[in-house]
Amino acid sequence: MIGAASTASALQTARMPIRAGLGFKSDYFDDIVSAPPRVGFFEVHAENYMCAGGPPHAQLERLRRDYALSLHGVGLSLGGAGPLDIEHVARLQALNKRYQPELFSEHLAWSSHGGRYFNDLLPIAYTDASLARVAEHVGELQDRLKRSVLVENPATYVRFAGSTLAEIDFLRELAARTGCGLLLDVNNVHVCAVNHRFDARDYIDAFPMERVGEIHLAGFAVDADDMGEPLLIDAHCAPVCDAVWALCRRALGRRADIPLLIEWDNELPRWEVLLAQAARADALLAEFAPKGNGDVAA
DSSP states (O other): OOOGGGHHHHHHHSOOOSSEEEEOOGGGHHHHHHSOOOOSEEEEEGGGGOSSSSHHHHHHHHHHTTSEEEEEOSSSOTTOSSOOOHHHHHHHHHHHHHHOOSEEEEESSEEEETTEEEEEEEOOOOSHHHHHHHHHHHHHHHHHHTSOOEEEOOOOSOOOTTOOSOHHHHHHHHHHHHOOEEEEEHHHHHHHHHHHTOOHHHHHHHSOGGGEEEEEEEOOEEEEOTTSOEEEEOOOOSOOOHHHHHHHHHHHHHOOOOOEEEEOOSSOOOHHHHHHHHHHHHHHHHHHSOTTOTTSOO
16 A cells, blocks of 8 residues: 555656646537646546547547646445455556546545446545545555545535545545545535535635645535525536635645645536636646746746
8 A cells, every 4th residue: 555655755756737627528528629728737537438448538639749637537446345346447457557647636425326426426424434444445455556636525415324434534634544646626625515514615714625635626506405406417517616726725735735626517517617617727837837937838
């Protein structure tokens, strides 16, 4: 298992530009090739590239020639009760070997059980037992990939009465036990704060920023629960809202040398809208960058 002492060096070795990046969608491939954007990196969902070849790989290989890459898993079920799907891990190994991404990340969630797979990222109870299980899964994943991975804080819509650990304490201890890094999804923090009625600023202030290798920013959908109270859905279907930008600024005020990703997966906008979101993220990074840092756009 990759030890905690090696985490910082592992993340530094896989040097990612301290810039804004975009989640890649094939809809934008022609725009990207015809006028390469000034973004720091692209992020792709690993499960979209678990075929042997074809247009998805041709496009990703073209992007990889010019841009840093973050590979983001969405289906490994790190929080699942059963063992990791070794065939799925093998496909992740093949993708990591093929593309050598600067970063690899997965979710603190489960999405499979007893051989059944669900198209969702489902929450876990935060207990000593679940911590031990997730730590075992993360350790096994890192051993097989031979690299440190990032684990993302979830967006949730229910809480478990049986939880005995706070989410931040769970993530901090997970990183300490396994040497993994963390992916701070600021939109998820805002979504959870509204859904569960806590102050998102307190969460950001307590988060172990020293373990963060990437920050996600996204938009959400607005619904209502059975009591008529606001319920936010992490749908990645809208621009980043002002409250999320403010939380990101708060996080960067604690540590600013972290790449920012704009996620937009549904109801895709015009390419120019995404570029404007990335430009705003770059401008925010530039506010905190020391003079002479060539990695951050002015």
